Structures are given as C-alpha cells and as structure tokens.
Amino acid sequence: MKAIALLSGGLDSTLAVRVILDQGIEVEALNFFSPFCLCNRKKSGCGYESKKVADRFGVKLKIFNIFEEYIEIVKKPKFGYGKNINPCIDCRILMHKKAREYMRQAGAAFIITGEVLGQRPMSQHKAALKIIERESGLEGLVLRPLSAKLLPLTVPEKKGWVNRERLLEISGRSRKPQMARAKEYKIEDYPCPAGGCLLTDSVFARKMRDLMKHSELSLEEIQLLKVGRHFRLSEQTKVVVGRNEEENEKLLQLTKKGDVCFQPHRIPGPVGIARGNLDQTLTRLVAQIVARYSDSLQAENVEIAVKDSTQNKIDCIKVDCITENQLEKLRI
Numbered sequence: 001m002k003a004i005a006l007l008s009g010g011l012d013s014t015l016a017v018r019v020i021l022d023q024g025i026e027v028e029a030l031n032f033f034s035p036f037c038l039c040n041r042k043k044s045g046c047g048y049e050s051k052k053v054a055d056r057f058g059v060k061l062k063i064f065n066i067f068e069e070y071i072e073i074v075k076k077p078k079f080g081y082g083k084n085i086n087p088c089i090d091c092r093i094l095m096h097k098k099a100r101e102y103m104r105q106a107g108a109a110f111i112i113t114g115e116v117l118g119q120r121p122m123s124q125h126k127a128a129l130k131i132i133e134r135e136s137g138l139e140g141l142v143l144r145p146l147s148a149k150l151l152p153l154t155v156p157e158k159k160g161w162v163n164r165e166r167l168l169e170i171s172g173r174s175r176k177p178q179m180a181r182a183k184e185y186k187i188e189d190y191p192c193p194a195g196g197c198l199l200t201d202s203v204f205a206r207k208m209r210d211l212m213k214h215s216e217l218s219l220e221e222i223q224l225l226k227v228g229r230h231f232r233l234s235e236q237t238k239v240v241v242g243r244n245e246e247e248n249e250k251l252l253q254l255t256k257k258g259d260v261c262f263q264p265h266r267i268p269g270p271v272g273i274a275r276g277n278l279d280q281t282l283t284r285l286v287a288q289i290v291a292r293y294s295d296s297l298q299a300e301n302v303e304i305a306v307k308d309s310t311q312n313k314i315d316c317i318k319v320d321c322i323t324e325n326q327l328e329k330l331r332i
C-alpha cells in the first residue's frame with residue numbers, strides 16, 4: 001500500500017508522514033514551489049526542507065514547479081482571496097489535483113497532508129477541506145493524519161489500510177501538541193512555522209495588486225517585487241529603490257532591456273531602477289527619489305547618474321531631494 005504525501009518540510013507535514021510510515025505504509029512525497037515561497041533560497045534553496053525530511057525518512061521526493069498554473073489562480077481565484085492576496089483554497093486544490101495525477105502514475109491509493117483542522121482560517125476549516133477534496137476529485141481519498149479522528153472517515157480508514165485508532169486528533173492554532181509529538185519522535189530540527197507564503201503579506205500584496213493592475217504577471221516582474229522600495233509614478237512607470245547593498249546588487253541583476261538605472265554620482269547611495277515610459281519630468285522625479293535615499297549631506301543639487309540601457313549612455317543631472325510628503329503619495 002502506498003500513499004502520496006504533500007510535504008512542505010514543516011513540522012505538520014513531517015509528522016503526518018511519520019505517523020503513516022509508522023503504520024507500515026509506503027510514502028512518496030511531493031513538494032510544490034512557486035515564486036511566492038517563503039523558503040530561504042539563499043541559504044538553503046527551494047525544496048530544501050522537504051528534501052531534508054524525505055532523506056530523513058528515506059522516502060522518494062518529487063518537486064513540482066507550479067508557476068504557470070499558480071499565476072492563473074492568483075489572478076482569478078474561484079474561491080476568492082484570504083486576508084491579503086492569498087488564494088488559499090484554489091492553491092490547495094491545485095496542489096491536490098497535481099497529487100491526484102501523481103498518485104495514479106505512482107500506483108498509490110490515497111493522499112496524506114499535514115493539514116490541521118482550524119489551524120489556518122481560510123483553508124483548514126471543515127467546509128474548506130471538503131471543497132478541496134471535491135474540486136480536486138479526491139473525495140474520501142485525502143487523509144489528514146494529525147486531525148483524522150476529528151474528521152469524517154476516509155476510504156483508507158474504511159478499508160482498513162490505515163488504523164484510525166493510531167491517527168491523531170489535533171486541532172487549532174497552538175503548535176504545542178505537534179511539538180510534543182516531535183519530541184517523542186526525536187524530531188528536533190524542524191523550521192519555524194512560516195505562516196503561508198508571500199501572498200499573505202500585506203506589503204507584498206499591495207505590490208502584487210499594483211503589478212496586476214499595470215502589467216503582465218511574469219516571473220521577472222514578480223522577482224522584482226521582492227526587492228526594494230516601490231513607487232508608482234504613472235500608469236506605465238514605476239521605480240524600485242534598493243534598501244541596502246545586497247538589494248542594490250540584486251536590482252542590477254534584475255534589470256531588463258529598456259530599464260533606466262539611477263545612482264548617486266560620487267556619493268554613496270542606492271540603485272534605482274525605473275521601468276516603463278520615462279519622459280524628462282519623470283526622469284527628474286526618479287532622480288529626486290534616489291537623491292532622497294542617498295548619503296548626500298544636503299537636500300539640494302544632488303548629482304545623480306542616469307544610465308539608459310537602450311542607448312548605452314550615462315547622463316548626470318542635479319536635483320533636489322523629493323519631500324517626504326510627495327514621496328509617500330507615490331509609495332506602493
């Protein structure tokens with residue numbers, strides 16, 4: 001008997017796998033990553049936590065990139081958004097659909113997840129769990145080992161593939177029961193609960209809404225949202241200003257053809273990348289924003305270098321720093 005686990009690598013999905021392995025069931029794990037993952041790519045890379053857990057338990061892991069399909073549900077989720085721009089129910093349905101396909105290919109009989117009843121407001125209440133199962137064509141085939149005793153009987157329990165008595169009855173937002181279990185199983189190095197993805201973050205959600213209103217949702221545009229301070233200058237134009245050295249470098253890497261790069265001349269300060277249509281007035285406006293964040297000791301006559309990637313030339317202009325009032329009106 002084989003089950004397919006949705007494995008994020010967090011504590012809940014780790015425990016779910018362990019509980020099922022303990023019943024002598026073979027498990028294969030799936031991990032999904034999107035541009036909105038909160039995993040620390042720099043230190044460890046996407047999928048790192050799930051790989052660590054899969055290695056620990058000796059289970060096979062398959063990692064899916066779901067960017068294309070994910071973008072479609074972010075634009076128009078059938079079941080709406082959560083508190084910010086997080087389409088949690090549609091997102092879970094997508095992952096479950098992928099898991100169903102994989103389950104068939106792998107000759108597995110059911111799916112397991114680390115979902116905990118009542119832990120997340122949008123997608124982990126009974127009605128939402130039912131919708132996710134129904135919409136993904138998995139009715140009765142999704143076993144949530146951590147909350148199973150609080151949920152209706154599933155096919156694997158009815159058929160006796162899994163012993164319901166050895167499943168758990170955890171619910172709610174407290175993580176103490178899971179932590180106690182982890183201690184029992186000697187699982188110590190699990191990541192802190194990440195609390196969703198970038199789409200649940202109110203600042204990121206603002207930037208996403210702005211992007212959706214003004215531009216296509218491409219991977220490169222989404223990567224840019226993760227860096228710097230963002231300002232909307234016109235319907236077609238925005239500027240992103242680095243907050244530190246690391247972000248300045250990242251911005252330079254993310255620059256694409258047509259972008260214009262601004263940097264203080266002869267004084268330290270941030271990189272500003274302007275994207276969209278840039279006339280003379282907007283060019284001065286971007287320079288004023290970059291001047292505001294530079295290390296210039298005076299607010300007037302700050303010299304800013306303007307590098308136009310299409311014309312391959314650098315101009316220097318002198319501007320006064322933008323006022324805080326003006327700046328706040330432009331902030332996304």
Ligand code: SF4
Pocket residue numbers: 086087088089091092123195196197198199200
């Ligand atoms: S928090 Fe993000 S990744 Fe998690 S279910 Fe919601 S939309 Fe999907």
